[in-house]
Amino acid sequence: MPKMERFFDQEFGSLRQQILEMGAAVEKAIENAVRGLIERTPESFNQVYAYETKINQFHISIDEACMRVLARQAPMASDLRLVLGCIKINSDLERMGDQAVNISHCGRHYLSELPLKPLVDLPKMAEEVRKMTRDALNAFFHQDQELAKKVVINDDIVDRYKNEIFQELIGIMKSNPATVDRAMDLILISRNLERIGDHATNIAEDVIFVASGVDIRHGSAKSVG
Amino acid sequence: MPKMERFFDQEFGSLRQQILEMGAAVEKAIENAVRGLIERTPESFNQVYAYETKINQFHISIDEACMRVLARQAPMASDLRLVLGCIKINSDLERMGDQAVNISHCGRHYLSELPLKPLVDLPKMAEEVRKMTRDALNAFFHQDQELAKKVVINDDIVDRYKNEIFQELIGIMKSNPATVDRAMDLILISRNLERIGDHATNIAEDVIFVASGVDIRHGSAKSVG
Numbered sequence: 381m382p383k384m385e386r387f388f389d390q391e392f393g394s395l396r397q398q399i400l401e402m403g404a405a406v407e408k409a410i411e412n413a414v415r416g417l418i419e420r421t422p423e424s425f426n427q428v429y430a431y432e433t434k435i436n437q438f439h440i441s442i443d444e445a446c447m448r449v450l451a452r453q454a455p456m457a458s459d460l461r462l463v464l465g466c467i468k469i470n471s472d473l474e475r476m477g478d479q480a481v482n483i484s485h486c487g488r489h490y491l492s493e494l495p496l497k498p499l500v501d502l503p504k505m506a507e508e509v510r511k512m513t514r515d516a517l518n519a520f521f522h523q524d525q526e527l528a529k530k531v532v533i534n535d536d537i538v539d540r541y542k543n544e545i546f547q548e549l550i551g552i553m554k555s556n557p558a559t560v561d562r563a564m565d566l567i568l569i570s571r572n573l574e575r576i577g578d579h580a581t582n583i584a585e586d587v588i589f590v591a592s593g594v595d596i597r598h599g600s601a602k603s604v605g
Numbered sequence: 606m607p608k609m610e611r612f613f614d615q616e617f618g619s620l621r622q623q624i625l626e627m628g629a630a631v632e633k634a635i636e637n638a639v640r641g642l643i644e645r646t647p648e649s650f651n652q653v654y655a656y657e658t659k660i661n662q663f664h665i666s667i668d669e670a671c672m673r674v675l676a677r678q679a680p681m682a683s684d685l686r687l688v689l690g691c692i693k694i695n696s697d698l699e700r701m702g703d704q705a706v707n708i709s710h711c712g713r714h715y716l717s718e719l720p721l722k723p724l725v726d727l728p729k730m731a732e733e734v735r736k737m738t739r740d741a742l743n744a745f746f747h748q749d750q751e752l753a754k755k756v757v758i759n760d761d762i763v764d765r766y767k768n769e770i771f772q773e774l775i776g777i778m779k780s781n782p783a784t785v786d787r788a789m790d791l792i793l794i795s796r797n798l799e800r801i802g803d804h805a806t807n808i809a810e811d812v813i814f815v816a817s818g819v820d821i822r823h824g825s826a827k828s829v830g
Contacts, residue, residue, distance in 0.1 A: 446689075550789065
């Protein structure tokens with residue numbers, strides 16, 4: 381059915397475009413949240429809220445578009461995996477937006493006091509998480525399984541940063557109770573970054589599933605092709 | 606097509622049964638994680654890991670079953686919403702299991718020291734979260750929109766507990782640096798509970814969407830019938 385096929389490609393093209401725009405908004409939201417914290421520019425946080433509104437609109441309209449494609453086209457095999465992959469990626473992107481908002485919320489609180497001397501390794505961790513996000517989205521757009529695998533592996537680097545940052549901040553809190561509020565803000569922000577990394581990993585796993593029909597979650601590698 | 610219809614009902618019945626079993630495992634995981642903490646019984650945490658293994662198996666097999674139903678039956682309208690609802694609920698249940706594991710992890714660390722006098726309102730918060738989880742699952746099984754709406758509203762109670770617990774523990778940390786480790790464990794556990802509540806809310810929102818075709822997420826109430 382070459383005609384059906386072309387119609388699916390058309391509908392999918394517009395879905396892909398929406399995810400591209402949503403992904404760009406998510407990247408911008410993360411970028412502004414981190415910038416607000418590092419450069420101490422609270423106005424960056426306002427940008428995050430604006431991006432989140434956009435992200436939430438995409439969330440709903442992409443879900444609708446996916447339902448439409450499923451209902452009208454009843455796609456099979458790799459086309460079906462592609463649409464289901466979009467549904468999951470949509471949900472992960474939306475939650476990444478929520479985390480950028482959480483970072484802004486803690487960030488604003490953090491900026492209300494003098495900076496805690498070292499921002500510890502938070503800027504480095506944020507950079508790693510942004511790279512993972514970018515790579516996961518690129519892996520999706522180019523159906524690049526190698527890049528997706530790299531994202532899954534890089535999640536360990538982010539977890540390591542999270543643990544090191546945690547230990548360092550706990551030490552700072554214990555030695556000086558006046559730092560408790562600020563150290564807590566930074567701990568919570570590092571957890572938000574970790575969760576963004578987790579969502580990027582989910583996206584990468586979905587890319588591998590869409591491209592290969594192999595489910596690599598939970599250490600399994602079961603083909604449902 | 607009454608014959609197709611019956612076949613869908615059959616396939617869906619087995620999917621529903623799997624979600625029922627997965628939901629029960631998730632409830633047990635949460636129950637054991639909280640019991641370990643409150644009753645100071647580290648052996649309860651081992652149960653959590655066992656349930657998580659089961660939950661992860663369900664996660665993969667339910668996703669496969671959903672794909673099969675979509676590919677074989679190409680369901681439309683409310684049947685399609687039902688299958689998509691199952692895909693989302695499956696993903697939320699799996700993440701609730703992860704949070705039970707996180708609680709066990711922090712709980713074990715917490716038990717390695719003497720108890721911090723009051724477990725603050727954590728047991729009450731845990732009870733509320735368990736009730737939300739139970740209600741969300743019941744709302745799904747009985748397609749009970751009223752119950753689902755109650756779950757969405759109750760999320761505010763959980764958020765309030767989280768904020769009160771946070772403030773109280775920050776105060777304890779500041780007044781006595783020797784409590785930092787234990788107070789931090791409890792703060793992280795309250796965040797894990799909050800996330801379980803968020804997932805229960807997602808499930809409730811999906812129940813409303815499946816039953817009514819109305820998407821109530823992000824404060825919108827758009828019918829995609």
